[in-house]
Amino acid sequence: MRRPPPASSAGFTLLEVLVALVIVGTALGASLRAVGSLASNSAGLRSAMMATWSAENRLVQVRLLHVYPAVGKHRFDCPQGDLALVCDEEVLPSPNPLLRRVEVSVYDLQYPERRIVKLVQLVAP
Numbered sequence: 105m106r107r108p109p110p111a112s113s114a115g116f117t118l119l120e121v122l123v124a125l126v127i128v129g130t131a132l133g134a135s136l137r138a139v140g141s142l143a144s145n146s147a148g149l150r151s152a153m154m155a156t157w158s159a160e161n162r163l164v165q166v167r168l169l170h171v172y173p174a175v176g177k178h179r180f181d182c183p184q185g186d187l188a189l190v191c192d193e194e195v196l197p198s199p200n201p202l203l204r205r206v207e208v209s210v211y212d213l214q215y216p217e218r219r220i221v222k223l224v225q226l227v228a229p
Contacts, residue, residue: 155220
């Protein structure tokens, strides 16, 4: 008499399950790192955008005052939203005596050594 062939068992071996878990774990770890990186970049972009707004606001003020700015340098607070920012404004003479160069640099109050943005504009009387 012949024996019938053994029925193939449906399912996965332990080794196959472990390999699948390793692959899924690696994919999840990579995705978590990517999400963390996106959150960090988002905060940096937000502070750069707000610092640019502060510098642009100051340069618009200089244009709207219609006053020829005196050569010199001064520092003032220029907060935007919940960010405590500090602006350094420096007015320099330009090669053309009818124009002044106005430079506005914006720094984070918590990290005053790191400049976030610097905008430059020429102003006429």
